[in-house]
Amino acid sequence: MAESIWTVGRVAKRCGIKVSTLHFYEEKGLISSSRNTGNQRRYKAEVIRRVSVIKAAQKMGISLAAIKQAFATLPEERTPTQRDWQKLSSQWRQELNDRIAYLERLRDSLTGCIGCGCLSMKNCPIYNAEDKLSVEGPGPVLLERKRAQAGQK
Ligand code: FES
Numbered sequence: 001m002a003e004s005i006w007t008v009g010r011v012a013k014r015c016g017i018k019v020s021t022l023h024f025y026e027e028k029g030l031i032s033s034s035r036n037t038g039n040q041r042r043y044k045a046e047v048i049r050r051v052s053v054i055k056a057a058q059k060m061g062i063s064l065a066a067i068k069q070a071f072a073t074l075p076e077e078r079t080p081t082q083r084d085w086q087k088l089s090s091q092w093r094q095e096l097n098d099r100i101a102y103l104e105r106l107r108d109s110l111t112g113c114i115g116c117g118c119l120s121m122k123n124c125p126i127y128n129a130e131d132k133l134s135v136e137g138p139g140p141v142l143l144e145r146k147r148a149q150a151g152q153k
Contacts, residue, residue: 006043008033015051022051028064030054030071046079057092060099106143115142 012019025031026041031050033041050071057067073088074080080088113127117134127133133141 004045006045006047008041008043011043011047011051014048015055017051017055025051025054028068030064030068044079049080050074060096062095062099066095109143113142114140115145116140 006014008019008022012022015022022031022041026033031043031047031054033043033047036042054064054067057070058064070088070092073091074084113121113124115128115133115136116139117128117131118124119128119131127142136145
């Protein structure tokens with residue numbers, strides 16, 4: 001399959017981002033481009049997948065540094081194959097699973113006490129009488145406790 005070459009504007013449009021964001025990703029070493037005779041950036045089509053993965057990962061709260069580390073497993077000199085992406089995803093699997101578990105627990109905990117000290121929910125006296133959990137530290141102690149448990153699995 002001949003590798004199609006895209007302009008910066010076309011990539012930005014297809015990915016739904018600003019041209020300046022593409023430049024930023026390039027500055028951060030997350031994507032790369034070549035230059036044509038007019039010194040304009042040109043991208044391989046596979047950059048669209050990389051940008052899409054970056055955007056999705058950022059939505060999950062994954063840092064650009066972590067994304068860059070994961071992308072380091074992808075080949076630069078050729079278009080990553082499904083196998084390359086599988087290697088990346090297995091490396092990222094645990095972090096993504098932890099985040100998914102945390103989001104599920106947040107979703108499931110929103111109707112009950114999260115141990116934050118507000119004592120405003122009906123079952124706070126059961127789980128956090130007189131804010132006894134505050135001795136464990138700041139923030140939603142019960143939610144963080146579940147997060148730690150999720151991370152240990
Ligand atoms: S929800 Fe805040 S202390 Fe229970």
